[in-house]
Amino acid sequence: MRRHQRRESRRIEVSEFWPEITRFTAEWLGHALSTVGADRAAAEEAIGRLYGLLGKPPPEFVWIGSPGAVGEVLEPSLVTLGFDAKWPLASRIATLISDMRQGLDAYLSHLDLSEVDRAVLVPLRETVRTGVADRIRAELTTGYGLYWYGQQDADWVANYELCQQVLGVQYDHDDAERLLLLAQIVRSCGWWWPRDAVCVIAERPLALRTAEGKLHSDSGPALLYPDGWAVHCWHGARVPAWVIENPTVEAIAAESNIEVRRCAIEHLGWPNYIEQAGLRLIDRADDPGNPGCELRLYEDRPKWKTRILLAVNGSAERDGTRRWYGLRVPPWFDDPLEAAGWSYGLTAHQYSRLLRRT
Structure with a gap:
């Protein structure tokens, strides 16, 4: 059983370490989003040493071109968390890490690490685990047992390393050794699936494209791996390839997922979509909440039982432009001002008295 001395709680002031924290976070974000080929020797050494900690010889290493190719090597499994009787070594590694x-x-x-968490752990988790790893996992429709994210485990590994290397916390020797091995894996490769005699390791992506910290590409895959496996995203939302590569009115009309339809329309552009779909203009009005701009109310496709309010964004984009966007509103609105007010929880009269909306 581990024994630790009881120590007085101490708050860590981020300002004392801010230059080091900024550098450290940027370094680990670079590892997490790296598109450089895997350092296979370093990954195999670290994983082999983890096996050694469990009294096992190094496994046979099988490299695959992407997480999507794991099914070419491993059999499906219903177990993704907890003890897996079929592959007990993976469960032992999970226990070792836990x-x-x-x-x-x-x-x-x-230590009171709340400010450090906000500066390091939360941004890395949102960008890497939520923004990238979760999108990859959603693309994998079949489970293959216990696995780890490799470079996308950077959030929690970096947090522990920062406390050690920047804040000067001294860990137990055995725990520090294990952390060192896991940090080496994060710096070296993509996802990995350890099994008794074999360990499957995925390459890092060839391309990883983002916008404002979210996976995004308007011209191709946001994530592309060496074997051609890809993930398409529109401002962080995972979408089918056609949304990015060929958004058409016909494909949008056939799509049942409202979020996918929204992304496809945004890519096509709301004015273009309305024109190409031939939607009928019901009425238009000056936008009192956005001086110099107009509100336009259109009929939507009958099966969706809504209408579309087309408006100009109240704030400028980063490039200085102000884009059109569409809002779906209930089908009983005939007045653009009433529809706009409804979207803000206001009456048409109340909306008409706005000085400026955002």
């Missing part, structure tokens, strides 16, 4: 994290947390328990 024990390590509990040990590291004990060394940090006397």
